[in-house]
Amino acid sequence: MSNNVASILLKDLTKTTLMKMDELGYSQKYRGYIKVVYNNLHNYADEIGANHMTPQLQQNFAHDVYGIDLHEKRPNRDYVIRCTNMLLDMQNTGEISVRARPSNEFPKNITLVFDAFFDATKEGKRESTVDTYRRYIMVIAQYLDGIGITDLSDMTRDMIGDFILTLSRFSGATAKRIVAIFSNLLAFAYENGYMGENLAGACMKTRFYRDNRIPSVFSKDEIERMLVQVDRNTSMGKRDYALLLLASRTGLRSCDIMSLKLNSLRFDTDTIEIPQQKTGKLLVLSLSEDVGFAIIDYLQNARPKVSSEYVF
Numbered sequence: 001m002s003n004n005v006a007s008i009l010l011k012d013l014t015k016t017t018l019m020k021m022d023e024l025g026y027s028q029k030y031r032g033y034i035k036v037v038y039n040n041l042h043n044y045a046d047e048i049g050a051n052h053m054t055p056q057l058q059q060n061f062a063h064d065v066y067g068i069d070l071h072e073k074r075p076n077r078d079y080v081i082r083c084t085n086m087l088l089d090m091q092n093t094g095e096i097s098v099r100a101r102p103s104n105e106f107p108k109n110i111t112l113v114f115d116a117f118f119d120a121t122k123e124g125k126r127e128s129t130v131d132t133y134r135r136y137i138m139v140i141a142q143y144l145d146g147i148g149i150t151d152l153s154d155m156t157r158d159m160i161g162d163f164i165l166t167l168s169r170f171s172g173a174t175a176k177r178i179v180a181i182f183s184n185l186l187a188f189a190y191e192n193g194y195m196g197e198n199l200a201g202a203c204m205k206t207r208f209y210r211d212n213r214i215p216s217v218f219s220k221d222e223i224e225r226m227l228v229q230v231d232r233n234t235s236m237g238k239r240d241y242a243l244l245l246l247a248s249r250t251g252l253r254s255c256d257i258m259s260l261k262l263n264s265l266r267f268d269t270d271t272i273e274i275p276q277q278k279t280g281k282l283l284v285l286s287l288s289e290d291v292g293f294a295i296i297d298y299l300q301n302a303r304p305k306v307s308s309e310y311v312f
Contacts (some may be wrong), residue, residue: 007053009052010087013052014038014042018031019036033083037084040189041061044064044065048060055088058084058087062080065255067255073080104138105143106118106261110141113245117185117188118134123247131182136178136181136184139167139178140178152189153194153195153196160182161202163182164182180203185223186198186202186203214280227241235301235302236300239298241298242294242298243257243312246260249288250272250285258310258312259310260274262308265311270287271285297312
C-alpha cells in the first residue's frame, strides 16, 4: 500500500468507498444508509479536528455519536460498524471485503418453531412477497438468537418491548408489519405448545404513519404522556424513567446520556458536569429535583451491581 493511499483525506476516502460500493453492486438504498453515516462521520471528524480514518476515530465515533461499543453485539447498529470498516479496508487494501450473503436459514436453536410458523402462514401469499415475508420473520429470529433465547417459553414482556424499540431503523409501515408478524408468531407458538403463556397481547399496538420515523422533537404534553406510561415498579422501568427524564429535562443527546459517568453527577451542587471532548471545558447542567430523585431511585434500587463507571 502506497503512502498516498494510506494518507488519503477522510472526505476523499468516503467518496472513493461509495464509488467502489457502486461498482460492487450494492443497492442505492443501502448506499443511502451509508451516506448518512459518512456525513455524521465528517461532522464528527471536523468537530475534533481529524482528517484521516483510523481505528481510534472509528471507535470514538461509534461511541460518541451512536452510543455503541465496537466490541458489543448490537445487530441493530451493525451497519455503523460495517460501513466504517469499509473505510479502513479501502485505506489499507484499496478494496472492500464483500460481506457474505446472509443465510436464509433460521438460527438453529429456534429453527423448529420458526420453520413451523413460516410454513403455516406463507400459504396464500404471492410468490413475489414470500421472500420479503421470510426476511421480516428473520428479523425477529435473529433478535431472539442474539439475546440467547433457545426456548420461546423464556420470553418476557420486557424482551418484546425491547425488540419493538429496535425497529426504529425501519420505515413506519415495515415496523408495523414486523410487529404484526411477531404478535402472530407468539399466538402461534402458544396455540401449538411452544409457549405456556400467550404473549401476543404484549406487542405494542403502536400507530405508524406512512414514511414516518421517530420524531426529533416531542411536545411537553407528549413527553408527560410518555413518562406516565413507564412502569416504575420494575428495574427496567426505573431505568427507562431516569433515562427519559434526563433526556427531556436536560436536552442531552442519547450518546451523551449513555456515556454519562457516575462522577459527573454532583448531588452536592445539584449539577451534572460533563467534560467537552473538543474544548476540554466542563458543561454544567442543572440537576432538577425530579431528575435527581429518578436517578437515585435507579442507582439504589435497579442498577446492576457492577463496577462500571458509567451510570447506565
